[in-house]
Amino acid sequence: MIKVAPSLLAADFCNMEKGVRKMEEAGADYLHCDVMDGVFVPNYSFGFQMIEGLKKITDIPLDVHLMITQPERYIERFAQAGSDIITVHAEATKHLQRVLKQIEQCGRKPAVVLNPATPLDMIQYVLDDVDMVLLMSVNPGYGGQGFIPVVLQKVRDLKAMIDAHGKEIDIEIDGGVNFENAPKLIEAGANVLVAGSSVFNDPDPALAVKRLRESK
Ligand SMILES: O=C(CO)[C@@H](O)[C@H](O)COP(=O)(O)O
Numbered sequence: 417m418i419k420v421a422p423s424l425l426a427a428d429f430c431n432m433e434k435g436v437r438k439m440e441e442a443g444a445d446y447l448h449c450d451v452m453d454g455v456f457v458p459n460y461s462f463g464f465q466m467i468e469g470l471k472k473i474t475d476i477p478l479d480v481h482l483m484i485t486q487p488e489r490y491i492e493r494f495a496q497a498g499s500d501i502i503t504v505h506a507e508a509t510k511h512l513q514r515v516l517k518q519i520e521q522c523g524r525k526p527a528v529v530l531n532p533a534t535p536l537d538m539i540q541y542v543l544d545d546v547d548m549v550l551l552m553s554v555n556p557g558y559g560g561q562g563f564i565p566v567v568l569q570k571v572r573d574l575k576a577m578i579d580a581h582g583k584e585i586d587i588e589i590d591g592g593v594n595f596e597n598a599p600k601l602i603e604a605g606a607n608v609l610v611a612g613s614s615v616f617n618d619p620d621p622a623l624a625v626k627r628l629r630e631s632k
Contacts, residue, residue: 442621448571449462450556471497483502491518502527528551536570
């Protein structure tokens with residue numbers, strides 16, 4: 417089953433609740449929450465308070481993508497705030513396996529993410545420690561960027577790596593996901609699609625979510 421995770425980065429920050437309600441009506445599987453620290457990526461977004469606030473107003477699982485350096489400093493706080501999935505960048509910590517265990521010990525689902533230029537080898541030795549691998553298909557920091565085509569092959573390679581490993585692990589893709597590339601991504605092995613602009617900017621977000629989910 418394909419899951420769609422609308423990215424709140426594309427919502428109106430002055431009216432976040434309206435965006436959440438729209439995504440509830442649209443049948444979103446997760447709410448993708450991009451946390452940025454202005455260091456790991458050249459942009460700021462929001463932090464714990466936003467996650468806490470979101471948790472109070474919706475039952476949609478919160479898929480929290482930490483674009484921050486040394487995420488180990490803040491795992492407990494993001495877990496307490498109500499994150500359901502916590503995703504950390506392999507490039508952002510010297511102790512990846514330890515951070516993933518920290519997330520698990522906090523009772524949240526651990527996931528790891530790679531920037532487009534980071535090779536898959538980097539996560540070979542943490543597959544036992546994750547429920548999901550996220551591949552960035554844009555350089556993180558901003559919504560509305562174009563999909564980097566070479567990532568399609570990376571999805572295929574990741575799928576083969578996971579199948580060879582033998583554990584069920586979700587493959588999530590984030591950045592420039594749209595109706596054109598979604599079928600190819602699903603065919604390559606992705607089963608969770610993050611979508612900002614293609615859902616929030618669509619006049620009919622419910623139809624957009626359905627189209628992405630049923631992409632063939
Ligand atoms: O993490 C990021 C950007 O850093 C993404 O979640 C984007 O927010 C996705 O937006 P679109 O590319 O789908 O507009």
